[in-house]
Amino acid sequence: MKIGIVGLGLMGGSLGLALKKISKKYNLLGFDHNPSHTRDALRLKLVDAITEDFQDIKACDVIILTVPVDAIISIAQTLTDISGHCTIIDFGSSKEKISNAIPQTVRKNFVTSHPMTGTEKFGPTAAIEALYDEKTMVICDIEKSGDFQKGVALTIFKDINAKIVFMDAKEHDRHAAFISHMPHAVSYALAKSVMGQEDPKSILALAGGGFKDMSRIAKSSPKMWEDIFRQNKTNLLHSLEHFNKELARCQEFIENEQWDELHDWMAEANSLHDIL
Amino acid sequence: MKIGIVGLGLMGGSLGLALKKISKKYNLLGFDHNPSHTRDALRLKLVDAITEDFQDIKACDVIILTVPVDAIISIAQTLTDISGHCTIIDFGSSKEKISNAIPQTVRKNFVTSHPMTGTEKFGPTAAIEALYDEKTMVICDIEKSGDFQKGVALTIFKDINAKIVFMDAKEHDRHAAFISHMPHAVSYALAKSVMGQEDPKSILALAGGGFKDMSRIAKSSPKMWEDIFRQNKTNLLHSLEHFNKELARCQEFIENEQWDELHDWMAEANSLHDIL
Numbered sequence: 001m002k003i004g005i006v007g008l009g010l011m012g013g014s015l016g017l018a019l020k021k022i023s024k025k026y027n028l029l030g031f032d033h034n035p036s037h038t039r040d041a042l043r044l045k046l047v048d049a050i051t052e053d054f055q056d057i058k059a060c061d062v063i064i065l066t067v068p069v070d071a072i073i074s075i076a077q078t079l080t081d082i083s084g085h086c087t088i089i090d091f092g093s094s095k096e097k098i099s100n101a102i103p104q105t106v107r108k109n110f111v112t113s114h115p116m117t118g119t120e121k122f123g124p125t126a127a128i129e130a131l132y133d134e135k136t137m138v139i140c141d142i143e144k145s146g147d148f149q150k151g152v153a154l155t156i157f158k159d160i161n162a163k164i165v166f167m168d169a170k171e172h173d174r175h176a177a178f179i180s181h182m183p184h185a186v187s188y189a190l191a192k193s194v195m196g197q198e199d200p201k202s203i204l205a206l207a208g209g210g211f212k213d214m215s216r217i218a219k220s221s222p223k224m225w226e227d228i229f230r231q232n233k234t235n236l237l238h239s240l241e242h243f244n245k246e247l248a249r250c251q252e253f254i255e256n257e258q259w260d261e262l263h264d265w266m267a268e269a270n271s272l273h274d275i276l
Numbered sequence: 277m278k279i280g281i282v283g284l285g286l287m288g289g290s291l292g293l294a295l296k297k298i299s300k301k302y303n304l305l306g307f308d309h310n311p312s313h314t315r316d317a318l319r320l321k322l323v324d325a326i327t328e329d330f331q332d333i334k335a336c337d338v339i340i341l342t343v344p345v346d347a348i349i350s351i352a353q354t355l356t357d358i359s360g361h362c363t364i365i366d367f368g369s370s371k372e373k374i375s376n377a378i379p380q381t382v383r384k385n386f387v388t389s390h391p392m393t394g395t396e397k398f399g400p401t402a403a404i405e406a407l408y409d410e411k412t413m414v415i416c417d418i419e420k421s422g423d424f425q426k427g428v429a430l431t432i433f434k435d436i437n438a439k440i441v442f443m444d445a446k447e448h449d450r451h452a453a454f455i456s457h458m459p460h461a462v463s464y465a466l467a468k469s470v471m472g473q474e475d476p477k478s479i480l481a482l483a484g485g486g487f488k489d490m491s492r493i494a495k496s497s498p499k500m501w502e503d504i505f506r507q508n509k510t511n512l513l514h515s516l517e518h519f520n521k522e523l524a525r526c527q528e529f530i531e532n533e534q535w536d537e538l539h540d541w542m543a544e545a546n547s548l549h550d551i552l
Contacts, residue, residue: 116483118484118485136481136482136484165481172482175482176482178469179470179479179482179483179484179487180484182469183466183486184486185523185526186466186490187490188541188542189523189525189526189545190459190462190519190522191545192544192545193454193515193519193521194455196518196522197454200551201551202447202451204552205412206392206412206414206448206451206452206455207455208393208412209394209395210394210460211459213489213493214462214463214489216486217490218545218548219546219549220542222538222546223539225542229530230533233533240527242469242472243469244523245469246464246466246469246472247462247516247520249465250464250465251461254505254509254513257509259502262498262502263499263502264498265468266496266502267498269464269468269471270494270495270498272471272491273495275480276488276491
């Protein structure tokens, strides 16, 4: 099975490593606009070969789009002439705009998905073989995909040992805002608030595990996250409102020295522990 | 050397494990108001023996206070009759109020410190041997400690392989607000904002590493953090103001679709990477 991976960064590169480890049945062809990415991808053996001709990608059995969300939408428009048996999988972090932007003539070729995994690092050198192992893969609007394509996608996802969750794209975007997009905004703001102080180095000298964990995703790619924030603007602003309301309550309790109320509020947050 | 550990939770228990591993020169006596804590501490061999009589603790060469910050201040008031050669070390997360509340007659006996380490877990069962290994230990207002006590504390801290930083208590509290206390408030608010949604389980089913890292410290002890927030109220509110300002800028960029400005703001947050 010939798989074309478009975008050889953390997500595409890690997928290449995982597929190459699992089975010799996959023949991987890489494509990336950035020449240093394609060089790195070959050197690190993330794919078997590289092409500069997008027609070679179009001729693959499976095309995986692991590029920023705006690029996924642009590329989808150019794929109207692919074979009826081609399966196209995108890994975009926001799903409704992508799902709706896929040209109707090839809508059944697409299985639009979102792997709930990643690191703050990016580029081919960030690729790790176990990125998808036992991680959740959300497949959205599956009723719009062809049965054949659904089967191909599920086989690949099973091969990389992902845990499958089916979800409506609209619902995914609401959930992803709370679980991923808003936390990224919060982490960026946390990093900025420390970096904006007079002597951030002295402050950061005291950083323990808590701060390191909370600021880790503030190192993520601005290009990638700018696109996600744009595509999921409404849900993101909605989830930020909820976050702000909670933080404002906390602040009010502290200002008014309502320590019992603060304690109860924290204990309620602790209940997260029962689920996660 | 006889060391009395008052408070056999994560911090006190981990210190016991570390000291017992390193050298037989330390004889560890534990004290805790909670009978299940003392039982667990003995079973897990966090200390060599337990006492229910606080006079036994007062007779130790070294007393380590690993209890919540308000309790440190109360206990300090009861230690005015200790020997002139006794060294008292507290591990409180806020330092100015503690440093100032130590009775003057025993001020030189105290070495008031803050280990920049921890986990979200608490109680004796949370204790881990390597908790202090290569972690920063901030010693505050060292000029107020006796030379002998300073020497004893530095030996112990060296034995557990901590990295020593000296700092004024006031400055420590300003820095700790940014690096630890405010991030805890943010993490609690993040957890609360998700738990307050209609179906938190469906949302949390999508949680990847980013959310898990950012909500981890929201599982921390409300009792412990209520006290810290109370003691460091002013600095905490000040750091929350800075955080809110940054998050509001992010929100404004998204609302007004100022994507270039958002991109630059994120790229500035990325600069954290150069230091941490």
